[in-house]
Amino acid sequence: MKRRWIAGAIGVLAVALSACAPGGGASGQGGEAQGDKAGGDKVTLSLWSWRVEDVRAYEKILAKFEESHPKIHVEFKPFQATEYNNILATGLSGTAGPDVAQLRAYGGLQPLVEAGQLVPLDGKVEALSGFDAKLLEGAKGHKDGKIYGVPFAYQTLQVLYNKKLFGDNGVQPPATWDDMIAAAGKLKAAGITPFAVAAGPDATWTLPIVHEIFGNARYGSTKFRDALLSGEKKFTDPDFTASIKLLKDLEPYFPKDVVAVKIPDVQALFATGKAAMYPTGSFDLAPVLAANPSLEVGAFQVPPPPGSPVTTPVTPGWADGSFGVNAKSAHQAEALELVKWMATPEFGQLYASELKQLSAVPGVTPSDPLLAEMAKNYAANGAPYTLLVDFRYGQPNGDAVFRDEVQKMLVGQTDAKAVAESVQKGVEQWFKPGN
Amino acid sequence: MLAVFLLPALLLYSVFIVYPLVTALDYSFFEWRGIRQTGFAGLGNYRDLFGVYPYDRQLWRAFGHNALFFAGTMLIQNTVGLLFALLLYRYGRGKRFLQAAFTTPYLVDPLVVGYLWSLLLNPTFGPVNSLLEAAGLDSWALPWLGDTRTALPIVIVVNAWQWVGFPMLLFSAALAGIPAEYHEAARVDGASAWQAFRRVTLPLLTPAIGVVSVLTFIGNFNAFGLVYAMAGSTGSPAGSTDVLGLLFYRVAFVEGGTEAIGRSSALAVLMFVFIFGVSLLASSYFRRRERRLL
Numbered sequence A: 001m002k003r004r005w006i007a008g009a010i011g012v013l014a015v016a017l018s019a020c021a022p023g024g025g026a027s028g029q030g031g032e033a034q035g036d037k038a039g040g041d042k043v044t045l046s047l048w049s050w051r052v053e054d055v056r057a058y059e060k061i062l063a064k065f066e067e068s069h070p071k072i073h074v075e076f077k078p079f080q081a082t083e084y085n086n087i088l089a090t091g092l093s094g095t096a097g098p099d100v101a102q103l104r105a106y107g108g109l110q111p112l113v114e115a116g117q118l119v120p121l122d123g124k125v126e127a128l129s130g131f132d133a134k135l136l137e138g139a140k141g142h143k144d145g146k147i148y149g150v151p152f153a154y155q156t157l158q159v160l161y162n163k164k165l166f167g168d169n170g171v172q173p174p175a176t177w178d179d180m181i182a183a184a185g186k187l188k189a190a191g192i193t194p195f196a197v198a199a200g201p202d203a204t205w206t207l208p209i210v211h212e213i214f215g216n217a218r219y220g221s222t223k224f225r226d227a228l229l230s231g232e233k234k235f236t237d238p239d240f241t242a243s244i245k246l247l248k249d250l251e252p253y254f255p256k257d258v259v260a261v262k263i264p265d266v267q268a269l270f271a272t273g274k275a276a277m278y279p280t281g282s283f284d285l286a287p288v289l290a291a292n293p294s295l296e297v298g299a300f301q302v303p304p305p306p307g308s309p310v311t312t313p314v315t316p317g318w319a320d321g322s323f324g325v326n327a328k329s330a331h332q333a334e335a336l337e338l339v340k341w342m343a344t345p346e347f348g349q350l351y352a353s354e355l356k357q358l359s360a361v362p363g364v365t366p367s368d369p370l371l372a373e374m375a376k377n378y379a380a381n382g383a384p385y386t387l388l389v390d391f392r393y394g395q396p397n398g399d400a401v402f403r404d405e406v407q408k409m410l411v412g413q414t415d416a417k418a419v420a421e422s423v424q425k426g427v428e429q430w431f432k433p434g435n
Numbered sequence B: 001m002l003a004v005f006l007l008p009a010l011l012l013y014s015v016f017i018v019y020p021l022v023t024a025l026d027y028s029f030f031e032w033r034g035i036r037q038t039g040f041a042g043l044g045n046y047r048d049l050f051g052v053y054p055y056d057r058q059l060w061r062a063f064g065h066n067a068l069f070f071a072g073t074m075l076i077q078n079t080v081g082l083l084f085a086l087l088l089y090r091y092g093r094g095k096r097f098l099q100a101a102f103t104t105p106y107l108v109d110p111l112v113v114g115y116l117w118s119l120l121l122n123p124t125f126g127p128v129n130s131l132l133e134a135a136g137l138d139s140w141a142l143p144w145l146g147d148t149r150t151a152l153p154i155v156i157v158v159n160a161w162q163w164v165g166f167p168m169l170l171f172s173a174a175l176a177g178i179p180a181e182y183h184e185a186a187r188v189d190g191a192s193a194w195q196a197f198r199r200v201t202l203p204l205l206t207p208a209i210g211v212v213s214v215l216t217f218i219g220n221f222n223a224f225g226l227v228y229a230m231a232g233s234t235g236s237p238a239g240s241t242d243v244l245g246l247l248f249y250r251v252a253f254v255e256g257g258t259e260a261i262g263r264s265s266a267l268a269v270l271m272f273v274f275i276f277g278v279s280l281l282a283s284s285y286f287r288r289r290e291r292r293l294l
Helices: A001-019 A025-039 A052-068 A081-092 A110-114 A126-130 A133-139 A163-168 A179-190 A204-219 A219-232 A240-251 A263-271 A282-291 A332-341 A345-355 A369-381 A396-409 A416-427 B001-026 B042-052 B056-092 B095-107 B110-121 B125-133 B151-163 B163-178 B179-188 B193-204 B206-221 B224-233 B246-254 B260-293
Strands: A041-049 A072-077 A098-101 A149-162 A193-195 A273-281 A297-302 A317-327 A383-384 B029-035 B036-038
Touching: A001 B125, A025 B110, A041 A081, A041 A332, A041 B193, A052 A072, A052 A345, A072 A332, A072 B056, A081 A098, A081 A110, A098 A332, A133 A149, A133 A317, A133 A383, A149 A163, A149 A204, A149 A282, A149 A345, A149 A396, A179 A193, A179 A240, A179 A273, A179 B193, A193 A240, A204 A240, A204 A273, A204 A317, A204 A396, A219 A383, A240 A396, A240 A416, A263 A273, A263 A282, A273 A282, A282 A297, A282 B110, A297 A369, A297 B029, A297 B193, A317 A369, A369 A383, B001 B029, B001 B260, B029 B260, B042 B056, B042 B260, B056 B095, B056 B151, B056 B163, B056 B206, B056 B246, B095 B151, B095 B163, B110 B224, B151 B163, B151 B224, B163 B206, B179 B193, B193 B206, B206 B260, B224 B246, B246 B260
Parallel strands: A041 A072, A041 A098, A193 A273, A317 A383
Antiparallel strands: A098 A317, A149 A273, A149 A297, A149 A317, B029 B036
């Protein structure tokens, strides 16, 4: 028995040592070797992503790229989204990393930029100059201002609504804030949850999103954001505090015990017609329709609440991420070819139709009419989701503090003023206005 | 010759235990920008944990919850485990079956257990509240995991549900090792059942109680999977279930700032030093108690 254990231990040790040995990145090198054999001097690029669920769509999309670039083969390698950041940071530091990688936006990109792991694309991908400036911010280094990726998608925030429930209850998409509250009251009286909002354990990250949807106009949208960045205003501003208070005021129209409600619960409530309105991002349209394909969904922008500095409805949004080139890639030229192609309308259109997402490539219109409407609203009334866009460059994140404190407000442990104070206190430890 | 046989184990131990620990210690003393070290930080990362808002508050809050988690587990899981062991010892029927039954939840990962219980306790679709309502106990149909007063106790109870078989097995083994003559002698001397338990059985269980306590302590201060599955990475609701493991996870992975590696390593080192230190102290305390028995 003992001898067998020792033999086993030596075996494990041998495996462990061989894994540690230099040149152990067998997968990447092996892949290239195979490529060489198969197609003469064909180059295999490895493309990393956090979208495990998109494998088929990407295979289709990349097949198009290979048609026009016969000397390049692209291998799509997805990882679990929750582990991706670490896998990528490690992958980029070694020799077995990707050639092209899907990159997080804004603060999520920063650690890779500061570690010098990505190739700046300024001047190398000409098409980037035509991209929306707001979306390009998500792919820029915070300090050097260089562009490190080709943005692939963006998300917009609005309220989805169930057309049939609205019709049955004689409710219209609201033109004013008061209309919206009246509609919510009417729906609630009819036994329907007016707003499908979750604030449970898995849903804290959606609280800043819900706040943006209802409160962006109330705190003053882009103008307030500029004032925050220049140091002219702080989160403790009365307008920002009032925008937080809206969530507490709306709580009676959220599901009962909202801090115990999870995201799948509200998706189910909305998809099964038990809730009439779903304040969420464009990313939720596909899952909702997958749960109930016959659901008739409309969307509206929230009318500005009373007292808002901004008097027209806004659609907050942000860049979802980008594709960048590994500074250590052995095939920089080919990798650059791929990201250049990802900035073309051909890729944008394929991406939009295969994945039902809003493509960041200029001039691409979504085939889905509802997504097209969201895209139109963003183009006309787009506003930055400032906690995500500007306040994720240090620890603690603005939105991390925000979501914890809002949850406390919803259970009655704190109020809107204290939430605003906490956010300000958290971010001012690293955020220096005016940079 | 002996050294040759020790070598593989020593190598394994070094590669998988010592090396990562030393690495964390090393990382915690440096400034980080992403995965690039930019300079020596001294105790800077440690100071950040105690000085940067909101970590300064979250650290103590999480520590307090771990302490409550430990106290609650000792009180519920380990006393119930002892009770089960005594009952099985006294009434031997179905012992094997019951032991197996009580230990089956071991086989399931805490993440899965947490997920299952959060489904059962779901206030919108969960069967627990539907049952309570069907039984006319509407006022009992609380949002168990959504109320700051009930969330942590529920997590403690579910954790006990999963692990109660562990103290039961250890206590069963210890009970089986107590010579029957001691009980007979106590009975002959006219001791009541309670007196026999309190004066004979319990003191002789000291070694088992020591092992169970120390292992419970280590497990509870490292708690992560179950709490994560039931309360998310923020220790929902409103941080009322936040524990050190979740705080580490947030600092290291969720917020993912450029300083993440330094600060999370510092927290890992603090947790290790505390758990290791207290375990050593507790072990030596119980060893002294045992020696007094002899």
